[in-house]
Amino acid sequence: MRAAAPLLLALATAAAAAAQTPVDRSHPPVPEAPRPLRLPAVQRFTLGNGLPVLLMERHQVPMAEVRLVLRSGAATDPLGRTGLAAATADMLDEGAGGKDALALADAIDFLGAEVRTSASWDYSTVSLSVPVTRLEPSLGLLADVALRPDFPAAEMERVRKRALTALLEARAVPGQVAAYALAQAVFGQHRYGLPVTGTTASLSALRAEDLRAFHTQYYHPGNAFLVVVGDVTPAVVPLLEKAFGGWAKGDAPAARVPAPAPLKGRRLVLIDKPGAAQSVLRVGRVGPSRATPDYHALEVMNTLLGASFTSRLNDNLREQHGYAYGAGSSFGYRQAGGVFQAAADVQTQSTAEALTEMLKELQRIATPATPAEVERARNYLALSYAEDFETNGQVAGKVAEQVVYGLPDDFYSSFVPKALAVGVPEVARVGAFADPADAVIVVVGDRKTIEPKLRALNAGEVQVRTVDDVLGRPPRVQ
């Protein structure tokens, strides 16, 4: 050990002194006033073709994160082409810029780089993480992937098989079956009712031409921006210009997704998994969009309800009743609306009891909590906020979110004071967003054991569905 020996001597005397005056353990130490979260400034540049660059310098680790963000995602998918944005993103690195899929992967892997491509509801991302010593050659590869994908037919077939097989595997994962069923039941025919990544039917029908057309329509500098975070300075901008400056100018239409209709009343979707050791319980509702003025109040409320260890859902279902290993809740905010869900995987024989407790907590959150509960929730949310900004990837994700959703420049720096200002009445008011009266309950479990007691709860019309109802017939993939 490098520093152990001299310090051992120094400490011996201190230890003797401390032993004579035992520390007062009668009350927990009181924290000092929180130190403010200071994020490095976002420096803005524009490349010759109009592509905006947002740069944040963080020099503690010699790594760089570069993300090209396209302001189009799964919400852009046309009717009958569900999964198109995701499939396009997925195929970007399967051959690009004159390299086939294997050569491209070899070049990226050799640099110790990670290139990831993905689509979410409202944007698509092509991201690079690499040691700064190898940033320059990696940028060329990133640009190849994002701007010059080939969408080779043979690779398309391979990737399609992989995606269809993943859908086949999902049939055996109770949590995934529940997730598909919940989205369908909450959103119905709305685009949000089907997964970002598409369905067996839609994936089977997609052709390479569809992906090429999507790329041609949406991958333009006028519909994109670059986020650069890490051990870099503005000296990186000429390198970005070299890699992305030749991308021809262009714009793209914005997605037009209607707001999803709120649910009226409650029903229970029961999906049989014979012999299951646990029942997967989900309660879902239509939730607010990312632009909601209630964002901070909702996050404090949800922290108290189900997003902390001491939250009411976890405390009730895990600590008080021992029904589950854990229980929680979350809001997913999107451009046109969102989803709220509460979740727990519970012991089969306690399914009905656990559901009763879950519904009780979703209802009770709309009545005023104690000031101590609200203080704990808002402190936990606000004072641990810095943990969301530890890695270059986390920071790049936050910057991307701010731009895509048009959040104010001070959104992150003002988050802590705004969250700390949320009080008991506001938490109770936005508790209505968790109201289980207008909701869908999904249960995936051993129907034979759990159905009688679930029906006896009268928690809503019971609809028994099969995995085939939710996921379609099993895909045939050879």
Next chain:
Amino acid sequence: MSALPAVLVLMALQAAAAAGDGARPPLSVPYETFRLANGLTVIVHEDHTAPLVSVNTYYHVGSGRERPGRTGFAHLFEHLMFEGSKNVPEGAFDQWLEAAGGSNNGSTNGDRTNYWENAPAGALELPLFLESDRMGFLLDAMSPEKVNGQRDVVKNERRQSYENRPYGMADLAIPDALYPPDHPYHWPTIGSMEDLSAASYEDVVDFFKKWYGPANASVVIAGDVDTARARALAEKWFGAIPRSVPVEPLTPRPVVLAAEKRLLLEDQVELPRLYLAWPAPEHYAAGEAALIALGDILADGKNARLYRRLVYDLQVAQDVSAYVDSGALASTFNVVVTARTGHTLEEIRRLVDGEIDRVKREAPSVREMQRFQNQSEAEMLRGLERVGGFGGKADQLNQYYLYTGDPDYFEEELASYRALAPSDVRAAAQFYLGPGRVVVSVVPRGKQDLGVAVAAGGGK
């Protein structure tokens, strides 16, 4: 037409990579360490990037120390550590920490039990108070009721993580077949339902007294804190805990299997999955680095040998992974492959063995080695971006301390990868990936014919 430019690009990249490596300073996470009079090891690392601190505590006891009939106890005990101590009422550990903006978690494996608290820098004393109170005074607040409550939670964890998770039971079957009954890794950390039912309040008392003393623990304090202050606070909160009897570490006990053992499990799954597990040398022992490289060369990336052959070219598999599961006493080299519809695990096994035979004949290329080394370095750098939580710097310092005695082992680990020659990887494959291994087939119910045949009298 594209061949020539591709070659030129590759040469340029190699030059760039080599240049980067040449200029690279050694990787180091600076720290100071000292030992309190009661035997507690404290390690301090300053990182003032964000106003956060993490307190990371390792007790050098894991499921490997459990007695027969009490499997799963070290992990159950981990749960009980959050249920309050003499000066921390039940529930207050989490309530007080959250009210200060802190979070926490813990985990158990065969070798150790770890606990971490992340907190705003100004709240550092709170996790030190909480952690020291349970180190010094857990039993003052322990009760049979608490044991019963967490027993239920842990049984639910077992249901959620193994019984109700596709393929989950394979994780329980492999160590059972790979290690002899008296080996500390024979039983899974989660334990059996019967043993969890049998765990008693008296067991908790005995286990705490034997294993949870300061001389069998190490605490890392990392983040936005001054070293001298961290040292003074560690002394203040932990210093008065009575000295405990130091615990002798277990002697490494790598195993050898005389022959192949085959098992077949039916599960609620759509696709069959093959698990191959070979005995491997203990964590950071000679030979392990070459096996880690081998795992990467076999399965990490499109050009990795198994991925390329099974997933990319033949498309008979959905996914493949190959990795070392490392422990202080012994490790396991694993290959896991999920077959696509229409393909049997026997077909998969032959293909996997074909690639493993090939790497025994032909050493990896220099480029394959460099790719592994460059990726390892990048992965390690990514790990340095976080201070707290599982896998953050505080956790890594403690992990290195436990397994090597040197908290700042980052450069040494990388150096062990850089020192590898292609022939080392070939030799490791030849030496370790022999016939003595465990072969587990997990197949959909009623589809035993999709598994690797379990010969009559064979298997366990």
